[in-house]
Amino acid sequence: MQKKGMTPNTLTFVPVLNACASLRALEKGRQVHEQIIQSGCEGNAFVGCSLVDMYAKCGSMEDAQRVFNKMPSRDVVTWTAMILGHGKHTQGQKALELISQMQQEGVKPDSVTFVGVVNACASLVALEECRCAHRQIIQSGWDLNVFAGSSLVDMYAKCGSMEDAQRVFNNMQSHDVVTWTTMILGHMKCGQGQRALELFQQMQQEGVQPDSYFCGGGECMCQLDCT
Known part of the structure; x- marks a missing residue:
């Protein structure tokens, strides 16, 4: 776009910053930030928010804080x-x-x-x-x-x-597979294998099917069956 002589504006910079954030491309994000400053778009609320998000996702909270502090609102x-x-x-x-x-x-x-x-x-x-x-x-x-x-x-x-955790769980109007899995893994980590197994069975009785999330954190449900 720039090679063709077109100048980016706020609507251009926002998706470019989002791309840098998704790629965790910190240096490229800083280069885009320099162009934003030169174009006078840094004070735009949408651009500022995208800069904060990009720096935060790239792990540079110092840069995110600097942008955040300069934002008028x-x-x-x-x-x-x-x-x-x-x-x-x-x-x-x-x-x-x-x-x-x-x-x-x-x-x-x-x-x-x-x-x-x-x-x-x-x-x-x-x-x-x-x-x-x-x-x-x-x-x-x-x-x-x-x-x-x-x-x-x-x-x-x-x-x-x-x-x-159980009180929060009981008060929730509905539970998805992530919520059930969090409860099960929590009991496993606390050495409460029997309670974890009971929850696993209750989950299946309520029609919630396990998915690949059950193997998250290095703790597979096959370990639960052996508890």
């Missing part, structure tokens, strides 16, 4: 991109600080934001922080959402509190 998508990035890179405390700052600035989190916070708490393996995040999710009305509920189950399982 930040919506829930931008805040969530930062929170998910810190959670993914096991910077749980920073993610928790961001959601607090986000709410202080009057931006309301959504279910995806809370998933980022929950993942951050799980990386900290800090049960009290987990329960604090759970209370915020309940207050926001997202606790029955399958997406948020599955993340809560996973969070409590990673923190070793299967009692809390």
Whole structure:
């Protein structure tokens, strides 16, 4: 496009940044960022959000933070991109600080934001922080959402509190294969093989069929049958 003399604009830069993010192409992303600065498009909200997301997915939270700090306004998508990035890179405390700052600035989190916070708490393996995040999710009305509920189950399982995980699981309106598997693997990791086997049988009785996710994390269901 550029060789043909055409100048990219905001609508061009957003999908290019998304491509860099999906490829984890950090250096290419930085080159695109330079072009964005030269074109005067850095202040665009959509471009700024895409830059934050690209840097976060490429593992450069320092670059993401610099872009984030320069943005004139930040919506829930931008805040969530930062929170998910810190959670993914096991910077749980920073993610928790961001959601607090986000709410202080009057931006309301959504279910995806809370998933980022929950993942951050799980990386900290800090049960009290987990329960604090759970209370915020309940207050926001997202606790029955399958997406948020599955993340809560996973969070409590990673923190070793299967009692809390079971309470969340019981309150969910529906369970998918990921939620069931998270519960089963959680009990296995806690040495509760019999309970894991009971859940596996209950899952099948309710018509949920296991898939390749059951072999995730190096723990195959064939191990469960031998427990």
